[in-house]
Amino acid sequence: MNTFDDIDTLQQQSVAIAGLGGLGSNIAVMLTRSGVGHLLLIDYDTVEGSNLNRQHYMPRHIGRPKTEALAEQLREINPAVQLTIKYEKITAENAADLFRGWPLICEAMDEPAAKAMLINTLLPDAEKIIVAGSGMAGYGSANSIKTTRKMKRLYLCGDETSDMQNERMLAPRVQLCAAHQANMILRILLGEMDP
DSSP: OOHHHHHHHHHTOEEEEEEOHHHHHHHHHHHHTTOOOOEEEOOBOOOGGGGGTSSSSOOGGTSSSSHHHHHHHHHHEEEEEEEEEEEOOOOOOHHHHHHHOOOEEEESSSSSHHHHHHHHHHHTTTTTTEEEEEEOSOOOOGGGOOOOOOOOOEEEEEOOOOOOOTTTOOOOHHHHHHHHHHHHHHHHHTOOOOO
16 A cells, blocks of 8 residues: 555544543544544543643643643644544443444553453454553653554553553653554554554
8 A cells, every 4th residue: 555545544544532641642643643534532531730741732721621622732733633522431331332333442541440441341342443551651661662462452552561650650651652552553544453
């Protein structure tokens, strides 16, 4: 496939992003810059000053819903991008409905329990592929961040060991993990299923 075919293919594709913090906000920007045509953005949080060290927000966004602040930025990057926005907390009870019709999901939630809930709730649906993040805290070697295929329809990006409960989340490793997730999503959209 040549580059022009890739661009046309990506403009026709859709990706859902669960969580718009350090991973999700950066993933959304990368996918928009790469030409993905339609994104579903789901988060229930607002931008706080403490988010600015690693999330794709600016001081002017503080106090605004992350969905709204990120949508504004994505439309500045690519006015043609289609956005579906849901300002809602993802739970085991509503996840299936929130992601109905979205086969490719980028898991970018903060809490390990929420990550596990999303994967356990959605992965039994044979139509779904999930690209998740785990292990990007601290300032350890960038070379430990990697993408692995854990199951046929589950990919995991990160070092799988660093713990945000014990280490501070810093921009470089968070963005590295986000880049791994965005790159794997692009590979899947373009027919490359191996990491």
